[in-house]
Amino acid sequence: MRPRVALENIHPYQPPRMDWEMAADRGSKEYVKLTMNELSFGPLPEAKAAAAEALSRGNLYPQRDAEPLREVISASNPGCTPANVVVGNGSSEVLVDLLQILERPGEVIFPWPSFPFYSSTTRVVGLDERRVALDERHVVDLDALYEAVGPTTRAVILCNPNNPTGTYLPLERVRSFAEALPEEVLLILDEAYYEFVEDPAYAGSHGLVLESANVVSTRTFSKVHGLAGLRIGYGIAPEGLADYVWRAHVPFSVSLVAQAAAEASMRRTEAIAERVRYITEERERLQSAFDEAALEYVPSHTNFILVRTGPEVFEKTGVLVREGEALGYPGWSRISLGSKAENDRIIAALS
Numbered sequence: 385m386r387p388r389v390a391l392e393n394i395h396p397y398q399p400p401r402m403d404w405e406m407a408a409d410r411g412s413k414e415y416v417k418l419t420m421n422e423l424s425f426g427p428l429p430e431a432k433a434a435a436a437e438a439l440s441r442g443n444l445y446p447q448r449d450a451e452p453l454r455e456v457i458s459a460s461n462p463g464c465t466p467a468n469v470v471v472g473n474g475s476s477e478v479l480v481d482l483l484q485i486l487e488r489p490g491e492v493i494f495p496w497p498s499f500p501f502y503s504s505t506t507r508v509v510g511l512d513e514r515r516v517a518l519d520e521r522h523v524v525d526l527d528a529l530y531e532a533v534g535p536t537t538r539a540v541i542l543c544n545p546n547n548p549t550g551t552y553l554p555l556e557r558v559r560s561f562a563e564a565l566p567e568e569v570l571l572i573l574d575e576a577y578y579e580f581v582e583d584p585a586y587a588g589s590h591g592l593v594l595e596s597a598n599v600v601s602t603r604t605f606s607k608v609h610g611l612a613g614l615r616i617g618y619g620i621a622p623e624g625l626a627d628y629v630w631r632a633h634v635p636f637s638v639s640l641v642a643q644a645a646a647e648a649s650m651r652r653t654e655a656i657a658e659r660v661r662y663i664t665e666e667r668e669r670l671q672s673a674f675d676e677a678a679l680e681y682v683p684s685h686t687n688f689i690l691v692r693t694g695p696e697v698f699e700k701t702g703v704l705v706r707e708g709e710a711l712g713y714p715g716w717s718r719i720s721l722g723s724k725a726e727n728d729r730i731i732a733a734l735s
Contacts, residue, residue, distance in 0.1 A: 495518055497548060539571070575589065601619065604616075
């Protein structure tokens with residue numbers, strides 16, 4: 385066989401070092417892993433119960449199109465119907481499905497540094513990539529992004545808030561950008577961290593999707609819902625676009641257990657809001673500690689903070705953080721917000 389030449393320079397994702405790897409290297413010291421923007425506590429009790437119940441039906445295929453879950457998601461986004469909702473094995477699969485439906489040849493534009501998956505998946509599906517640098521404040525430069533759009537542009541991916549910087553664009557700026565794009569260019573809003581945005585107006589970002597023909601939002605249950613290990617995400621899209629996504633989608637890719645847990649978690653709006661309040665308070669506490677330590681950091685709207693210092697600073701108190709080199713920020717570290725005790729270790733490392 386002859387593999388595609390385009391795959392030669394694409395490498396599998398390399399996760400950060402794990403706590404057990406560090407312990408093996410450096411003795412029995414207990415490390416905490418704050419590297420992958422995971423929630424420091426698990427699924428809600430209702431989600432655990434729903435997942436356990438679903439296991440008893442593990443001999444059956446899941447709902448192909450996750451209809452009960454799509455109904456709950458649409459009810460949480462006023463104006464949506466289940467026909468506007470697609471689901472996937474993590475929001476990454478939704479992104480792949482979206483790129484799969486685009487005409488080829490062509491290119492996909494996205495800010496940089498941003499989520500590295502954009503680069504690899506764009507090339508895997510047979511499209512070219514174009515990266516547009518963030519501005520000096522580590523914010524997506526919408527003017528530069530728009531200027532990069534050309535006749536071969538098929539899609540623009542906008543991570544908002546952006547990973548790894550944690551910076552955020554207000555909804556009205558995103559709306560103006562979307563309205564200026566040519567109708568044939570798809571705008572993908574990667575909103576994996578949107579629950580952590582304090583601006584109440586941004587909770588209505590799905591409205592931009594519903595009033596557009598070429599805008600889609602992707603979201604995940606991996607972050608604030610604490611379901612990263614179950615791999616489930618969703619997209620909100622115009623009905624016609626959602627129909628094409630389902631045509632490209634791998635049937636039954638989202639397990640019965642994941643669907644049940646996500647549906648139960650989505651119904652617990654106040655419990656999720658309490659998690660957001662906790663993350664917001666801890667984020668402010670850590671940023672105040674960085675101020676006191678005179679460390680440069682990027683003010684965050686997510687459950688992580690990008691700070692200008694090496695990971696070895698935090699390893700001395702047993703905390704693993706993401707190395708900035710892997711994210712396009714050499715000399716920096718990205719720190720996922722943990723439990724209070726875990727965040728205390730971060731603060732202790734600064735003294």
